[in-house]
Each structure stands twice: as C-alpha cells, then as structure tokens.
Amino acid sequence: DVKVTQSSRYLVKRTGEKVFLECVQDMDHENMFWYRQDPGLGLRLIYFSYDVKMKEKGDIPEGYSVSREKKERFSLILESASTNQTSMYLCASSPGGITLTGELFFGEGSRLTVL
C-alpha cells in the first residue's frame, strides 16, 4: 500500500514563527501536492511538485514556499506564520508520468494552529 506520512498531526505555533511541514511518500511517486482544507472551502491547492526541485504554484501560494530536494520528500514552509494560516494541511502524492489516473494518495493531515 502507498503510504504518505506527514511528520506532525498537530502543531501550535506563534505568529511570526517559521513553520516546516514535512511529507514523505514511499511509492516513488513523481507528483506531490500540498492542499489546505478549511470548513466550507474544501481543499485548495497551495503548491505542486512534478519532479525533484520542480515546483508549481497552486491556487493559494501566498505566504507559503516548498522544497523538494529528494523525490520522496516534499516540505511546506510558512516563512512567517500568521493566524489566517491556521488550518488543516494535507499532503498527497500520485504516480505521474504516463500513469495519470487522477488518484491522489493522501496523508493523515497536519492541523496547524497559529496563535
């Protein structure tokens, strides 16, 4: 089974702190994604990576950056956390390449609270 692991289930940070959310997948997937989930807004794409060191902005990239130095790891970085970034963050991966099934494999989520 594909496993997508997010390093922290729950985090509490203070305004202005730098926050790292880590995600690791074990199926050699090419694509990795960071989504933000908020009640009434569904999931919104923050960033997408289709290869090592390759990234593409999603719909709401402001205030976020990402890093993908190794194929299996995709990190989301909040350079200076703000209260409006309090949310559930979901990491996902997909095989990519010619295998475009549309099936994303999700982690359990990281619930971030910024005080």
Place this chain on the structure above:
Amino acid sequence: AQTVTQSQPEMSVQEAETVTLSCTYDTSESDYYLFWYKQPPSRQMILVIRQEAYKQQNATENRFSVNFQKAAKSFSLKISDSQLGDAAMYFCAYRRGNTDKLIFGTGTRLQVFP
C-alpha cells in the same frame, strides 16, 4: 476556470438505505475526469470512484455508483445499502485530462444513523 460545486453541506441517511450526494461542475474542456473522495473522521482521504468524461457508462464500485450527466455538468454519487462506516466527508473533484491537479468541491458531510 473550472469550478466544482457541492450544494449539500450535510446529509444524513439511515443504515441500509440509499443516499445521493450532488455535485455540479463548470468547464469548457472536453477531456476531463471526475472523482468522489471520502474522508472518514481523523483518517486519510481515499478515492471512492472515478469517471472519465469520454465514457457514457456510469461508473460503479460495489455499493457506490455515479449518475454522470455530461450535458448538465452533473456528477452525483449514490450510496446503496448505507453502512455506519460510510459516515465521512465526501468531496467531489475535477481533473483536466493532462494533469493530476484536482479541483475539489466544498464537501458534504454524511451521517449514517443506525
């Protein structure tokens, strides 16, 4: 830009009964895919069912089936013989033909009563 709309924030169903979750979408593309994902409480989101736009036949997966109306841009999910384990958030999602980037709806929370 493509959009996905789920107009039912919450639905409920009695165990063993049938429930239908609604989804509409807007696109000018001809090649696309539609999905229903399930997010159980405190658990990972998983794919329930997939529909390719070029296929006229509605997709089915065991107790889950879709009613895909391409002209009306409607994509509803029918859950038959509902079980307590079906209680979850359900998200409708759209994907253009050449990318794995999904656009999600706002979700429908399904409660299942014994």
